[in-house]
Amino acid sequence: xxxxxxxxxxxxxxxxxxxxxxxxxxxxxxxxxxxxxxxxxxxxxxxxxxxxxxxxxxxxxxxxxxxxxxxxxxxxxxxxxxxxxxxxxxxxxxxxxxx
Amino acid sequence: xxxxxxxxxxxxxxxxxxxxxxxxxxxxxxxxxxxxxxxxxxxxxxxxxxxxxxxxxxxxxxxxxxxxxxxxxxxxxxxxxxxxxxxxxxxxxxxxxxxxxxxxxxxxxxxxxxxxxxxxxxxxxxxxxxxxxxxxxxxxxxxxxxxxxxxxxxxxxxxxxxxxxxxxxxxxxxxxxxxxxxxxxxxxxxxxxxxxxxxxxxxxxxxxx
Numbered sequence: 001x002x003x004x005x006x007x008x009x010x011x012x013x014x015x016x017x018x019x020x021x022x023x024x025x026x027x028x029x030x031x032x033x034x035x036x037x038x039x040x041x042x043x044x045x046x047x048x049x050x051x052x053x054x055x056x057x058x059x060x061x062x063x064x065x066x067x068x069x070x071x072x073x074x075x076x077x078x079x080x081x082x083x084x085x086x087x088x089x090x091x092x093x094x095x096x097x098x099x
Numbered sequence: 100x101x102x103x104x105x106x107x108x109x110x111x112x113x114x115x116x117x118x119x120x121x122x123x124x125x126x127x128x129x130x131x132x133x134x135x136x137x138x139x140x141x142x143x144x145x146x147x148x149x150x151x152x153x154x155x156x157x158x159x160x161x162x163x164x165x166x167x168x169x170x171x172x173x174x175x176x177x178x179x180x181x182x183x184x185x186x187x188x189x190x191x192x193x194x195x196x197x198x199x200x201x202x203x204x205x206x207x208x209x210x211x212x213x214x215x216x217x218x219x220x221x222x223x224x225x226x227x228x229x230x231x232x233x234x235x236x237x238x239x240x241x242x243x244x245x246x247x248x249x250x251x252x253x254x255x256x257x258x259x260x261x262x263x264x265x266x267x268x269x270x271x272x273x274x275x276x277x278x279x280x281x282x283x284x285x286x287x288x289x290x291x292x293x294x295x296x297x298x299x300x301x302x303x304x305x306x307x308x
Contacts, residue, residue, distance in 0.1 A: 003195075004191065004194075004195045007110070007191045007194065007195075008188070008191055011184060011187035011188065011191065012184075014184075014187070015180070015181075015183075015184040015187075018180055019180065022176055022177075022180065022299075025299070025300060025304055026169070026173055026176075026304070028304075028308070029169065029304050029307050029308050030169070033308075035308050038304075038308040039305060039308050042300050042304045042305065042308065043300065045300070046296050046297065046300035046301075049296050050293055050296055050297075053183075053289060053292060053293050053296070054293065057183060057187060057289040057292075058108060058109055058286060058289050058290070058293075059108055059109055059110060059111070060108050068128065069107070069108045069128065069131055072128075072131055072132065072135055073131075073135060076135040076136075076138055076139060079139055079142075080138070080139060080142040083139070083142060083143060083146060084142050084143075084145060084146040084149070087146040087147075087149075087150060088146060088149050088150060091150040092150070092153075095150075095153045095155060098155065099155075
């Protein structure tokens with residue numbers, strides 16, 4: 001298999017996986033599952049699709065050549081976890097106290 | 100053919116492209132720094148929206164469950180995903196020097212799909228607005244237009260950039276500088292699709308579940 005076929009297959013696989021994961025997320029909502037089931041399904045499908053697109057569309061992997069870039073992405077995730085997680089936690093707590 | 104090591108994130112050009120590799124590596128790393136700081140901005144808008152997604156912040160007004168249109172969101176998601184894929188094919192055709200015609204064709208397809216996304220998004224905004232979901236109605240709708248509108252502005256900027264790159268490819272051909280710009284536009288375009296996953300899951304599907 002030459003490089004071109006491999007590159008096209010990578011994008012096609014990414015596209016197919018992303019389409020399936022999107023269909024699962026929309027399907028869970030369309031099927032009128034109870035909220036306690038559909039929300040986790042949508043969340044997990046979203047996380048899986050983000051990983052699929054980073055890996056197959058943006059070609060991020062764990063190889064040594066791209067360590068710096070991976071560190072950049074992981075550090076960004078840490079900052080986001082602190083800021084988003086912190087804000088949501090504190091404000092939801094406030095909201096429940098004010099109800 | 101042996102698999103050459105990736106030198107930077109995103110699609111790598113082969114060494115016979117006469118692109119100054121260390122420089123390409125540096126500019127693409129710089130572009131990743133920009134994208135990741137942009138991601139932090141998006142994350143803050145997501146945090147704002149999530150904290151506004153409670154009965155108090157809706158101030159007695161309508162919520163997403165009443166005003167969102169699942170079909171339209173699904174169409175927009177399809178448009179953006181296909182657009183991202185079409186750009187991937189444009190990058191591959193550029194990497195293997197299939198001729199600038201193929202690259203321009205796939206980029207034009209990608210641009211048309213991106214414009215389709217924007218059309219449906221604006222139609223959605225108009226319909227939500229007409230039903231009383233205006234930014235001044237409640238904190239919930241302010242945060243909604245800020246987050247989804249910010250993504251829409253990014254897509255509009257990306258569409259302009261893509262039109263410029265199609266012109267540059269047509270005028271200058273696959274010049275090294277042009278190719279390096281197309282690689283960065285590709286990363287930006289895939290990145291916007293990743294942000295959209297967060298938007299359709301956390302904003303639209305969460306409200307309609």
